[in-house]
Amino acid sequence: MRIDTQLASGLVDRCMKRGASAAEVVAREETEFSVQVRLGEIETLTEADSSALGLRVLVDGRQASVSTSDYADATLESLVNEALALARATSVDPSSDLPEAASMASEIPDLDLYDPAIAALSPDACIDMALRAEVAARDVDPRITNFDRGGFGTVVGRTVLANSHGFAGAYDSTRISLSAIPVATDGDQMQRDYWYDTRRSLADLETPESIGQTAARRTLRRLGARKVATCEVTVVLEPLIARDLLGTIFSACSGDSVYRKATLFADRRGERVASPALTVVDDGRVARGLGSRPFDSEGLATRRTDVIRDGVLENFLLNTYTGRKLGMPSTGNASRGIVGAASVGAGNLYIGPGVQSHDEIVRSVKRGFLVTELIGFGVNVVNGDYSRGAAGMWIENGEIAYPVEEVTIAGNLKQMLEGIEAVGSDLEFRGKLAAPTIRIASMTVSGR
């Protein structure tokens, strides 16, 4: 590894000596391995190490940030000077200062984010898992005739953060993912779908066979899809799709949108914004969580925050900047890339599970649309307008009747959240965000 807290703290000190009033350095290093397979052969194999460092400086309330992947002393020296010169050209913004010195994380808990078994995997073992997922998918049904690029990947990384309050922290993490993307053919119709898993530890990963079989079943059930007539119906979102809605809820609760009043939730803290069935929690400290970190991108302790409880908006998710703009403390949700100031990011964000199973929810619907895919970007969190391309299954009298495609679902987020009638028990993390099946009373389905 080329980065450590010494490198980061040394650069912070250098900034202070050159006249910065505050400084923060974030550095990341990654070893990436990925293999894509198709029809029993390797299609692409990528292996690389990369490293980069970002520097944010403040000069009397003015800030700028710069980055580099070249750590030579001369480069760092000119980087510091460049950052200071750039900062002097921006405006004074008192909210952009570092967090208060007393609020910095004082301990760095071990959240079990690093699995040595991932770092030790041989390329052949990785290739084998990717191939097994494909074979399992193909063995499900002869109509699985082709594959898009499915594959296997690992990332072994280190994150380092230091600032001029004397904070210096580092943690290592791993990530493993496996996916299969089969294509099914029937007559002249061709359909594609996918299944995947992504985890911090090898032992937690769904087996290649299970991923391949699920991917095949998800693809096969789309064959014979048709368009339905335009109507208003009950809509059921399966977990991957409910998670997409959760992503929208996150945008609406994020301090970045709230202080700009660029969300329908601005000014609504403490009020009911959704049906009592909806509870949303962010937890940055789940052991082995993909959204877990011992400290956030400003060096504040991560934590658990109730966002929506029983339909009432309890808390926004904030970093230091957006917290100051709103007169509230940070919730430890600062998130940043290498260059630029911190924005707000989710930890492990989830919709609290209900008691009904997925099948029970489907059976409870007389006539409705089970959404299994959404495409497009037709969501406006400022005014709540929602209109997306959708595919899925038609429900008649509690039974899956036939697959549907080339339709849209539309409504307004306000009514959609108020209209949540049931939340499933099938909560499962497959990434940072997770949601169970959700039933929404009514949306417009546009089709024929």
Next chain:
Amino acid sequence: MTRDAIEFFRDRYGITPEDVDRLLGVALARGGEFADLYFEHTISGSVQLEEQIVKSATRSVRQGVGVRVVAGEKTGFAYTDRIEVASIERAARTASSVAHSVSSAEAIRVTPAGPGLDLYPVDDAATDAAVVEKVAMLHEADAAARAVDRRIREVQAIVADEFKVVMIATSEGVLAGDVQPLARFGVNCIADDDGNRQVGRAGGGGRRGLEFFEGDESPGAFGAEAARQAIAQIEAVEAPSGTMEVVLGSGWPGILLHEAVGHGLEADFNRKGTSVFSGLVGSRVASDLCTVVDDGTIPGRRGSLNVDDEGHVTTSTVLIEKGILRGYINDRLNAGLLGVERTGNGRRESYQCIPYPRMTNTFMLAGEEDPGEIVRGVKRGLFAVQFGGGQVDITNGKFVFSASEAYLIEDGKITAPVRGATLIGNGPDVLTKVTAVGSDLALDRGIGTCSKNGQGIPVGVGLPTIRISEMTVGGTKG
């Protein structure tokens, strides 16, 4: 361009054509029929205004080399962020691991390419412009937006630029280089009419310096346009739902082509047989009013390139000619496997990425109809002039794009503005329903970014006003 790039990497990192030959030899040492090296040095920067102050300025440098080895349909790839022979050699060995003793080829010594296209000569790169100049542009946009209406409450503006130097060396003897400037200006407004909050967005750019942002493309013009859109949305009514006649305005609505046919015509999907357009060359996929091209050679455009990211000269490719599918856009790998000519569409986001067939500037040629007449010919329908993003499932052909500014057409007249709505269609047949093509071809303003396999690259689109006899509009009003 090639000469400038070769000199850049020689002077700054000491990399010579002889080093390149040796590294390509290492890449092919274990087999494989092709290898290439992609050297990149990119400086990017941004300055942002919000709440009427300049909140931040950024500048970053990205540098590195990607090494690729191709053996049949297999690709081995590795990269390093250190531009030095020893690191590149390690990457070349890693990339060669997929190629154990399949067919093999000897690397041909590289020869610098002669002067080729020069689509975006750089005098004053935006990355070198003084920050104060960018700050003045941001304030101009803010003032112009607020001057439109006192209900404009928030204005965010950004000027972002990039200056990329690339050098591509291949085992087929090519040594090409390019110097690629890119600048973008964007404005985002929120109007607030007593709690009714609406958004407007505008912007533009290209492979140009800051001198580009003048006249219709000045920061003030973009600020006023974003404000106008936000204010117009205050009065918007519910969008209609169901199937109806749709008129698309000229310019950015060309995103229709990008989603409906462009991605489906990328050669990798067609070689693998996973695109709904696979095997349809020579078939009718559009009405005979439609001719669609992908042209990477338009001077100064955001989607243009002198050479693609595999060192091949960029071209103009006819995808659909009078309704008949003529061909795909391809890169080296797919052109080779399909046995067709290369089109110069091999593109990648950075040295950390494998190139794939990607679009450049994709547009429909102008027709003969008067745009006003096209609208007058519609009894009840939707007139959509501004769009957000779009997406496509290339396997079943279903695509969407989301209108951010649209109006009802009633008895041939443009009437009420409607709320945002997604339009959905089927790629291989939406263009067969084009019943009129206007004479007013316009390219977009230059802010598009296309995403594929996790890689974002700058692209352009264009369209004359067109009428589509039926599309599904995803509003809420029955």
